[in-house]
Amino acid sequence: MSNRLDSTNRKLIGYLRHDGRASITTLAAELGLSRATVQARLGQMIREGTIRRFTVELSAPETDDKIHAVMMVELQGNLARSVIARMKKMPQIASLHTTNGAWDLVAQIEVGSLTEFDQTLRAVREISGVSNSETCLLLDRER
Numbered sequence: 001m002s003n004r005l006d007s008t009n010r011k012l013i014g015y016l017r018h019d020g021r022a023s024i025t026t027l028a029a030e031l032g033l034s035r036a037t038v039q040a041r042l043g044q045m046i047r048e049g050t051i052r053r054f055t056v057e058l059s060a061p062e063t064d065d066k067i068h069a070v071m072m073v074e075l076q077g078n079l080a081r082s083v084i085a086r087m088k089k090m091p092q093i094a095s096l097h098t099t100n101g102a103w104d105l106v107a108q109i110e111v112g113s114l115t116e117f118d119q120t121l122r123a124v125r126e127i128s129g130v131s132n133s134e135t136c137l138l139l140d141r142e143r
Helices: 007-018 024-031 035-048 077-088 114-125
Strands: 067-075 093-098 105-111 130-137
Touching (some): 007 024, 007 035, 024 035, 077 093, 077 105
Antiparallel strands (some): 067 105, 067 130
């Protein structure tokens, strides 16, 4: 399985997105595969970095005490790789995406306090190669 995401792996990832706590037995039943096959595929995707982490999504806003924001970043073209590498190392950046349009990157920020939020914004803006940014706090989640 030298990784291309075949339809079985895509289905497996889909089930995990829906329920990251699903047991190997449950996943195997959903996919119509043996437990050993599902375990092997999951292990391979973890080793290859296709699956980087498992996470928890909280249902009630009052149980989530983090500050969430989206930061759009404009880069100087020749420094894009070094900016991306630096931002990927920041634990406050929950996800980082390249994009097209006016902004080059979109970062999801998750921090525990406004002080940490301010420090994170400053740290990103001080990275050599970041020419502009705009940040929006995420206030409420619509379902």
